[in-house]
Amino acid sequence: MAVSVKSAQRKPLSYKGYLKLDELLSLQKPLSKPAQHDELLFVIAHQVYELWFKLMVDELETAISLMSSGDLYEAARLVRRVVTIQ
Template identity: 55%
Template sequence: MPPPLTYASYLDLEKLLSLQKPRSSPPEHDETLFIIIHQTYELWFKQLLYEFEKIKRDFSAGDLFGAIHTFKRVRTIMKVLVAQVDILETMTPSSFSSFRDRLETASGFQSVQFREIEFALGYKRASTVAYLKPDFPGYDRLQKLFHQRSVVDHFYDFLARRGAQIPADLKNRDVTRPNGPNEGVQKEILRLYKSTPECSILFELMTDFDEGLQEWR
């Protein structure tokens, strides 16, 4: 008989709490904070990507209230990501420099999950995929998202279900290209915003999320 499930075993805490491995020797005090902050970012990135898949399904199914609920969640996650910067800023430049050399070429710009978030939201660049080698961790996930419809593409489905006129070139576009603004779609969004109160709630949440993402970046 397997042992009873506990808080620690359910969350696999022994493994989780063993993943912080400072490279400085002896360990610099702030390096553990630096590692935990960035590991936490990656966990929240994972959750955002999980929620984006639900948003895609909500949009294509025309599930307005499902999309509203999920955008409330991702907006709140973005607030947490922004707030974590305040914790990171308690680390002084001198304390960071005390272990920066140990990081060698490692950089936050190498976060594949952040690139996945960009691709999921429609900001795709072939150069990003070309830069990575096939054996790079996360390469297959990024390739998959590169060839999938973005959240924006699924948003067009939602708008069409609400009677919006979506240009044919957007419906049949090359999904490996980045999404861009479209004046016709913007007019349809404004019309729905003014005429449908529940849609205005969704659109404002989407705007809040975008502002949070820009602030964090």
């Protein structure tokens, strides 16, 4: 699946820019004072779980739409993907 993505500035889009890594990596801010060593692990692990949940919801919504249109093979493929993620 080839996808062409153009930025507003018409510059090639970088990995860092596409994933918004600066913004993403700025979100792991432990809140405890003094900082607890395992807090960063907790934040990162739970943010990752939330991203997986978001993907599962998107896949299931798409699968429902595909079932409604009669594309059962593709819908089943997406449901299997959700099972794999789970």
